[in-house]
Amino acid sequence: MAPRVPEDNKKPGVCYAVTEDGIELPVIDITHPCFACDPSEDEVSAVIDRTVRAMEAAAKLPMEARLAMAKGSVLAQAWIKSLGTYMSGQDTYLFRLGPENLGEGYANAIDRQMAAGSMALSFRLRLRDVARLLAWGLKPVLETTPGRPLHLVNIGGGPSADSLNALLLLQRESPELLRRPVFVHVLDVDEQGPNFGARALEALSSVDGPFHGLSVGWRHVAYNWSDTIPLQALRSDLGDECVVGISSEGALFDYGSDADVAANLSALHAGMPADTVLAGSVVRAPETMDPRLRTMMQQDEKRPVIRMMGLAHLSELARGAGWVVAESTGNPSHEIFRLAKG
Numbered sequence: 001m002a003p004r005v006p007e008d009n010k011k012p013g014v015c016y017a018v019t020e021d022g023i024e025l026p027v028i029d030i031t032h033p034c035f036a037c038d039p040s041e042d043e044v045s046a047v048i049d050r051t052v053r054a055m056e057a058a059a060k061l062p063m064e065a066r067l068a069m070a071k072g073s074v075l076a077q078a079w080i081k082s083l084g085t086y087m088s089g090q091d092t093y094l095f096r097l098g099p100e101n102l103g104e105g106y107a108n109a110i111d112r113q114m115a116a117g118s119m120a121l122s123f124r125l126r127l128r129d130v131a132r133l134l135a136w137g138l139k140p141v142l143e144t145t146p147g148r149p150l151h152l153v154n155i156g157g158g159p160s161a162d163s164l165n166a167l168l169l170l171q172r173e174s175p176e177l178l179r180r181p182v183f184v185h186v187l188d189v190d191e192q193g194p195n196f197g198a199r200a201l202e203a204l205s206s207v208d209g210p211f212h213g214l215s216v217g218w219r220h221v222a223y224n225w226s227d228t229i230p231l232q233a234l235r236s237d238l239g240d241e242c243v244v245g246i247s248s249e250g251a252l253f254d255y256g257s258d259a260d261v262a263a264n265l266s267a268l269h270a271g272m273p274a275d276t277v278l279a280g281s282v283v284r285a286p287e288t289m290d291p292r293l294r295t296m297m298q299q300d301e302k303r304p305v306i307r308m309m310g311l312a313h314l315s316e317l318a319r320g321a322g323w324v325v326a327e328s329t330g331n332p333s334h335e336i337f338r339l340a341k342g
Helices: 041-059 063-071 074-082 089-095 109-115 118-143 161-173 192-204 229-238 258-271 291-299 311-320
Strands: 016-018 024-026 150-155 182-188 216-222 243-248 277-283 323-330 334-341
Touching: 016 192, 041 118, 041 291, 063 074, 074 089, 074 109, 089 118, 089 192, 109 118, 118 150, 118 161, 118 243, 118 277, 118 323, 118 334, 150 161, 161 182, 161 192, 161 243, 182 192, 182 229, 192 216, 216 229, 229 258, 258 311, 311 323, 311 334
Parallel strands: 150 182, 150 243, 182 216, 243 277
Antiparallel strands: 016 024, 277 334, 323 334
């Protein structure tokens, strides 16, 4: 697919793919220095303070001025589209690129300011940690099942950067574990994100890409998590002799109701192998969130309809569906977890 807005300043060792609207974007690879995101607590705190000051300054501007600034910013437009609903996987992907990786052909100073803010940082940290927990959870299973196909199931995944980056981590640390058929199944109601993800995988699999020589397939399944019937059909397609890694980063556990979460976890427990690995993210409960972020979220009545569920409540829902929290980590706004069958 030829880009409408090509990236003229490509970085060595970074792959590129084209969005549905023709913008050439870098493929996020958290093993590459361009996408390294390991800030200290003090650095994270400074980003939050800077974001608070920027929001306070913007609030003093006339509405006409704010709208004019947002009109020329792809990230501001993405945020506006998400108000009262959810942010699409493709728009979330833009926030996770980082200010230095936004292209001159489509991003401006406002975009770079937003990409350096607390929300974008939380997205980057969330992606990093879900990919890590998924990869390291799968590693011992893969070590004891050589040759068995690996199936990565991504619920609400959009471009599924967490699945791809789990594979990138495994390929860097233990490439022998991926000498087997690998499949990524993206379960998403949207098409734009999964279509970009397929092109990102194609770029990663090119002659110069980190997946060159691997067998990695891609499949998009139209999926609304309020109806788990496709999950049952997917399980029958996988076969009995396989390794399964499931993830949902910034999706099911951020937006789904208790009933949706419980139904999906129950369906996955009933249908997937005993050693299945499940990694995901949940927005912190208000009482455990950084108070500066809590204030920003609670004051913004028109924000996306994100649930501040918290890990404790997610753990209760998981236990009811037969899962236990095997590992967890977190950042000021999110808690990241790995579930295992109980």
